[in-house]
Amino acid sequence: MSSVSSVSHEERLGRAFAPVxxxxxxxxxxxGVLGLIDAEGQRGVLAKGRAQVVPNAREMREDTWFDLASLTKVIFTSVRILELAAQGTIDLDAPLISVLPDLRQYNPDAWERKITFRQCLGHQTPFPAVEPIYTYGRDPDLLRTFILQREWRAGPSVYSDINYILLGLALERLEGKWIREMDAGKGFAWSADPEQSAATEDCVWRHRVLCGEVHDDNCAALEGSGHAGLFGTVASVLDFAEGVLNASRVSPATVALMRTPLSDKRTHGWERPYIGWSGGGHCTADTIGHTGFTGTGLWIDFENGRAWTLLTNRVHPTRHFDSGIFALRRAVGDAINQA
Incomplete structure (x- = not known):
């Protein structure tokens, strides 16, 4: 349902920040930091709590940098893929081997060689949900080869990082450089100043509290990938969202595909509303969103012309704790859209 327009921007933001x-x-x-922007470009930001609690305590600020985790998929990777498609550089319905001919090159009948760009964007492939690629070594070149030549176990279509790792490899092949060497986009970066960043996990295999360096294990081992690794602030995420809403940051063709359903839960790269989704139960049908494992999320409502982002450090100092992030995201979305 649409929201009541008489609710002020400040009141909507304050109400949504209460559960945070x-x-x-x-x-x-x-x-956590919550940001909200509307169709007129009016924005508001609220921050509270600590950016770090161990081994030292630091306050959360409105300009704190966050490891955006899987928001990398929608802010960076899918935008690049969709823009290349709009330019005619790639065909979304072509198999990945049109750019990665060496994918499962020793078995011409392998199912992996039939996977298309569009299927990866919509998580409509048989790849497994998770795979501890980082446990196979720390050589990023060798790990890339391992990913391309591995005989992956096939299963039902699920949300899989492998889809976006492969899309990232395609981008690297097309541009002739690793993702970490590419422009992360205005306001974004592939790492951040530890003193200005929200800490993530006390990593058991890197033996330190991660702060300003990527939390995702596979992305760290690959030294950059298409599924994670982007850092940004609430301002940079809101800038991106505003550029999507008014099609000034990405092309109208890309925005159209971002809004085009591929399944009952997904568009090209993004999620769309369904029962129990992260944006809450009161989003318009013309809303897209995505979340990140570290505690981040972004939702864009085209019907109401607004977007909101919730950035938290919910995995600090450990992921092995019930932070309640799933219910929190829905509560924030409901407070914004039910106002």
Whole structure:
């Protein structure tokens, strides 16, 4: 349902921040930043809590940098793929081997060689949901070869990082350089100043609290990939969202595909509303969104001309804790859209 227009921007933001503040005070998350922007370009930001609690404590600020995790998929990778498609450089319905001819090159009948760009964008492939690629070594060149030549176990279509790791490899092949050497986009980066960043996990295999360096294990081992690794602030995420809403940051053709359904839950890269989704139960049908494992999320409502982003450090100092992030995201979305 559409929201009531008489609710002020400040009131909507304050109401939506209330469950965030409650989660911080209850100790479920160390801190968080919420940003909201509307069709007129009016924006508001609220921050609370700690950016880091161990080994040192630092306050959360409105300009704190976050490891955006899987928001990398929608802010960076899918935009690049869709823009290349709009330019005619790639065909979304062509198999990945049109750019990665060496994918499962020793078996011309392998199912992996039939996977298309569009299928990867919509997570409509048989790839497994997760794979600990980082446990196979730390050589990023060798790991890329391993990914391309591995005989992957096939299963039902699920949300899989492998889809976007492969899309990232395609981008690297097309541009002739690794993702970490590419322009991350205005306001974004592939790492951040630890003193200006929200800490993530006390990593058991890197033996340190991660801060300003990528949390995702596979992305770290690959030294950059298409599924994670992007850093940004609430301002940079809102800038991106505004550029999508008014089609100034990406082409109208790309925005159209971002809004075009591929399944009952997904568009080209993004999620769309369904029962229990992260944006809550009161989003318009013309809303897209995505979340990141570290505690991040972005939702864009084209019907109401607004977007909101919730950035938290919910995996700090450990992921092995029920932060309540799933319910928190829905509560924030409901407070914005039910106002």
């Amino acid at each position: 503040a409650e989660a911080i005070e209850a100790g479920r998350i160390p801190g």
